[in-house]
Amino acid sequence: MTGLRTTAPRGEPLRQFIKYLLVGGLNTAISAVIIFAVQAAGALPVVANIVGYAMGVGLSFALNSKFTFRTAATRHTAIRFLIVVLISYLANLATMVSVLHLTHAPYLAQLCGIPVYVIVGFLGNRYWAMRERAR
Structure with missing residues (x-):
């Protein structure tokens, strides 16, 4: 490995x-x-x-x-960053809607979506959007 x-x-x-x-x-x-x-x-x-x-x-x-x-702030990196923002938001929204459906607690549902947004955003940026590319 x-x-x-x-x-x-x-x-x-x-x-x-x-x-x-x-x-x-x-x-x-x-x-x-x-x-x-x-x-x-x-x-x-x-x-x-x-x-x-x-x-x-x-x-x-x-x-x-x-x-x-x-990492360099290039157009390529910016596009990837925007894609990660969108995916993070959709993960947040899916989490919020799922928790809301299960608990009927809107504030809890909102709170549950926040760490999902942060973690998906960090991982997407670290390992894809802002990863140093081989030259």
């Missing part, structure tokens, strides 16, 4: 996951500020939400590519 080993240090996945969580927390806070500011400036809530989320996805890509995964 030596073919599965990487040259990365043993603790690197944990360090990257912690950085990923930090970037996510910062990104969430900044996105919320943008959403509220755009809405306070007179935009409709849906428009403010779209603007905040779009800026948040861009910020998340920039910070995760540079700080978390230390």
Whole structure:
């Protein structure tokens, strides 16, 4: 099984996951500020939400590519990142709907979807979207 080993240090996945969580927390806070500011400036809530989320996805890509995964922020990487965001969201939604169906507890269902989104996003980015490609 030596073919599965990487040259990365043993603790690197944990360090990257912690950085990923930090970037996510910062990104969430900044996105919320943008959403509220755009809405306070007179935009409709849906428009403010779209603007905040779009800026948040861009910020998340920039910070995760540079700080978390230390990979080049290329168009190819950005497209893969967006695919991971979509898959993460769909996994979150499926989890939320399933838990809601089983428990009829909407707040619990929302909470159960969050770690699914984070874990799917981290794994998708680490092993696919932001993986260093062979030259």
